[in-house]
Amino acid sequence: MKQIKQSLKNLDLFSLRLRLTIGISTFSALILGSLAVWTSHKMQQILIDSHKHNIQQIVDRLPHDIQLYSEMMQPETGLQKAINNLSNSNTLLFIKNSDNQISIKSPTLSLLSDSTVNKLMSITQMSIKPQIYHVNQSYFVLSGGSLQVQGKFLGKLFVVRDISREQMMFMAMIRSLSIASILAIILITLVIAFYIQYSLQPLCQLSQMTAVISLEDLGQAQLYLDNAPSEVKELAQTLTMLLSRLSQSWEKERQFVSNVSHELRTPLTIVHGYLQSVLRRQSNLTEIQIEALETAASEADHTIRLLQDLLDIARADSGYLRFQMKSYILNDLVEEVVMMAKKYSDRTITIESSIYPIELKTDYSRLKQVLLNLIDNAVKYSPSNTPITLKLNRFHHQAIIEVCDHGYGIPLQQQERIFERFYRVDESRSHTTGGSGLGLSIVKTFVEGMGGNVSVKSKLEEGSVFTISLPIIS
Template sequence: MKQNSKIWQKFDIFSLRLRLILGIALVSALGLGGLASWTSWKMQQILINSHKYNIAKIADRLPRDVLLYNEMMPIETSLQKAINNLTSKDTFLWVKGADHKIIAKSNNWHLLSDETASQLMSLTEMLVKPELGKVSQRYFILCSGTLPGNGKVLGKLFVVQDVTSEQIMFMAMVRSLAIASILVIIVICVVIAFYIQHSLQPLRQLNQMTAVISLSDLGQAQLYLKNAPTEVKELANTFNMMLSRLAQSWEQERQFVSNVSHELRTPLTIVNGYLQSVLRRQNNLNPHQLEALETASLETERTIRLLQDLLDLARADSGYLHLRKELCLLNDLVAEVVSMAEKYSGRVIKIESINREIEAIIDYNRLKQVLINLIDNAVKYSAADTPVIIKLNLQSEEVIIQVCDHGFGIPLQHQSRIFERFYRVDEARTSTTGGSGLGLSIVKTFVESMGGKVSVRSRLGEGSIFTISLPAAPLPIKV
């Protein structure tokens, strides 16, 4: 299946290379085919016209010779003598009277087969103008005319010339010319294919260079092709200007998000502090006021977390995300996170781990935030009576942490995008869950900043498994 896919890609009917090859092949076929056809037609005309001229000359001369000989001998003898004088190996003459009986003929009919001679002599009508005809698998130039004598018409003159050998040679030459034309077209297509492939190489290089440009490379990315055609160089320059504009736009957007997040977080923190202070003196509040202030406090805290997430992402984009990496015991970290999550959610959260200590060089607080986010998602999007399982294992030189639930699951078409910022799966993430769409983006950013990877495997109705892979701490060298 993969091999068929590669072949299909190689012969993509919409590719520029294939279109150019087919276009040149078509033009070559039409050009060479037209030239070969015109050459064949012209050669045939030259060959046939020379024979036509000889036949017409014989048909015109015979009556004069008959009249000349008739002055010295009887008409029948004069007619036969004139025919014999004009007869050659390939030229055949005969005269038919008014009753369509042959009254004179050339003496070389034995050179033809009986069938061919019979079919020729049975002809009663021929054009006055010499024309090419086929009789009994042989080719002849045919011509006829009236034969006058002594003031009356002696009969009808028929003159033919056998051009079979010339016609067969001509047809063989035409076949050779057609084969040569096809071979030339094939050679032209092969040469042009290699030439086009070489000519399109700069475009492929341009495609490869642009394919590897990431968001972090926008400011430094420059496309340069040394030996490319002028048009491709202009395209590369246009790409460079576009990348520069994109980098400027992205930097402005990142700076805006960072500034807004930083500026709004401080006043909201102050507001939340005042709200908490008022809530601590709740004895002076009626139930409606208490409910309103609690709602305001919760929304303020949610907004502060959102702004903190945006600020962390902006710092990560600009390369200023501060990590305090140190050697940590992951068994203790996972146990601490699970204990906090159980108290906060009231759910059963199980730990499945190998019976040994697992260490990694990580940022303790960042990985803690990552696990809290994943457990929070598992709790939100699974039924209350189902457990959430945290698995901690060591595989080769990697630490594997998995957060498993038996919840709603994530549709396959959304799984490749759930780590994008503000992306929400409508089927599972409703406004009642309170998600901002940044949690998984934060998870991916923090895990990758620590040199790890995060992935998801999910089925609808069966739940989801989020897997974090981190480099394991190197084993101590034994002395």
Template sequence: MNQISKIWSKIDPFSLRVRLTVGVAGVSALGLGSLAIWTSWKMQQILINDHKLNVEQIAERLPRDVQLYSEIMPPSTGLQKAINNLTTTNTYLWIKSSDHQIIAQSPNWNQLSQTTSTKLMSLTEMSVKPQVAKVNQRYFVLCSSALPIQDQTLGKLFVVQDVTSEQTIFLVIVRYLGIGSILAIITISVAIAFYIKRSLQPLRQLSQMTQVISLADLGQAQIYLDNAPSEVKELAKTFNMMLSRLSQSWEQERQFVSNVSHELRTPLTIVHGYLQSVLRRQKNLTPAQQEALETAALEAERTIRLLQHLLDLARADSGHLHLRMEPCVLNDLVAEVVNMAEKYSDRTIKIESTTKSIEVRTDYNRLKQVLLNLIDNAVKYSEADTPVIVKLNQQGEEAIIEVCDQGCGIPLQEQSRIFERFYRIDEARDRSTGGYGLGLSIVKTFVEGMGGTVTVRSRTTTYHQTSRLNKGSVFTITLPACSLLE
């Protein structure tokens, strides 16, 4: 039962495969059902309708025979002779008077059981048109009509014919026909499901191929389907054309960003240098002028950092981000970064590491930039009275650096997107802290370029009565370790 539930839960009712299977199976069921109904109707005509016609003819002929016999013999004798002449092995006739007394009957009633014959004779009403009825586990065609003799109604004529064997055969045929139709529908549905699954295989291959295409191989990505139908091949050709256009568009955008960033960085650096030079000679400046120049210098510096980030990302996208991979001791690098961060942030930053030195092969300056970015984020988004902790350890062949804060945390639904470019959780908060949504993208780009990974683990701030529980965030960098130095 559990296995069936698992299989059923994997079925998508809105998929093309299910819709085609249900549609074709429905048409097949309608066709086979119509065929079964028509066959049943024809079988009934063949097996039963002849008996109905025979009974109807007897009911029409008996009054004429009685009229003829009554002219040459007593009426009662003529009536019985007419009944005897029309009686066959499976045909039974009787006549009832207006007070429901039996006037005459067929001589073959002893062929039926006492219960059946009594129940038949107790009937007072029958349809003028022959109908099939079940009496005591037997089937009869029944018909009744008035019996006029010499302009007088002698009584009511009842004619029945035993069709038990024919009706039994008919019911058996209908039963087997129904079972056969159901089995045929199931077989056809299963065969159709497998055929449709096989027919849709090229579409699944197309979906799988497109899923693995990334920006890195957008220009070289091509979709080939050898044994696919013509329509799917045409779709693959359209995909290839679209990928080519996307590659060209992405390359133009990347080149534009790179060119603009490069062209703007130099004049902005000059402007920032002049602003710093003027600020150093602040004796001739009024407080308002000094504040305006400091704001301009700060914005120029932020813009230069943004342009540098854009240049780094553009180089990474084009494969021209050069990393100087050299052996270095992580303990020394982390200590240097923490000292720098403490000077500029006036915050308590603690180091928790093993007593042994950990060596990795990395780009020293790029890794410093990564750690400074992460520590800067931790400082910005946590309270001033809480420490930032940098943990360093080695597990097997991996060196692990963790930057931990006790800030407000990152919502779970946002954690999968924080490494995207220009993505910011809180627009107002990031503007106030000077963020552009590129810092974590730079971190991810540099770390992955050095053969490592970066992940985040975080819980958002919650409240319990009057106590605030700051869970904070933990950014984890994993790099391949070279060796463990004593």
């Protein structure tokens, strides 16, 4: 029962497997149902035609018998004798005169109940077509017509045949046929479902193979299935060529970013140096000139840092980003970072730690850049009168660093995307207030490159907590 519930829970209502199963099963059910209905109708018609033929034989024979008996006895006696000879327990005959009254009938008609006889009589008031009538839990075939002997009209002849036994057998057979059809439809549906699942396995395998292909594997990805249909093999070959083209395009883009970042960084550094040199000798400059030079120097510095971030990302994507992993005391490193951050900000930045020392193996400059980015992010997205707290802890074999602020918070639907490149929560912010959108991406790249991970928890109007986990030296 649990497996069935789990299967129903995991059932994809829009899957190709379900659509094919429902479509083919519905078509099969319509075919089998139509065949069963047609068979039932045909068998019923055969049953009626058989009794119609027998009744017609009686109708054709009766005038001959009446004429024969009438030559040997009184006409009324001969008529009754002829009817008696053709009657039996299942076949009843009676003749109505011109006043619509029964003039002669089979003796066995009295064996039927009065209600049955009355209903049969009411049926004979209408135009009788040979067909099956259901009367008081019994089934009868009725046929009627004029009775003439040597051109003399004797009345209306009605032949009633009780076919209850045959009809019951027929209905039992129909029920069996219906049950067999339902079971056949269920069996066909199950077989179709399993066959479709088996047929779609190559596509599922292809989907699983493509799902695990990472950015680094694009160029070496080879999708091939041994026992797959030719159409799926062609699809796999097409996807392989597509992945190869994507790899080439991605490599060209990566190389372009790396080259541009590298080529622009040097001249911009020189420009920034000249601007700083001129600003240091500002005695001959007007206030407007000084303001313009400071703006230019600030923009150049921002562009240099942006190019450095792009260069680091390009190196990380290419696998050329190297980490100088050495042993450090985390407490001392964080204290140094906080002192640096206080020089560039008038914010209150505190450290909370109950464990000393916390020793870990890391890249000093990379971790320092990570923490400065997170502190800078907290400064930008929190009011100026709120403090920023760095909490240090150790849990199992992990060093935990938490950067906490009391800022505006991040909407829940955006928390999973803030580590994406160039993604900013508030797109209306300029780079002077909201950054370029690369800071948190650099944080994630560096932390994961040092064997750790970073996450965020945030509530609107309450603040955010960025948590870094790095392996410690045990």
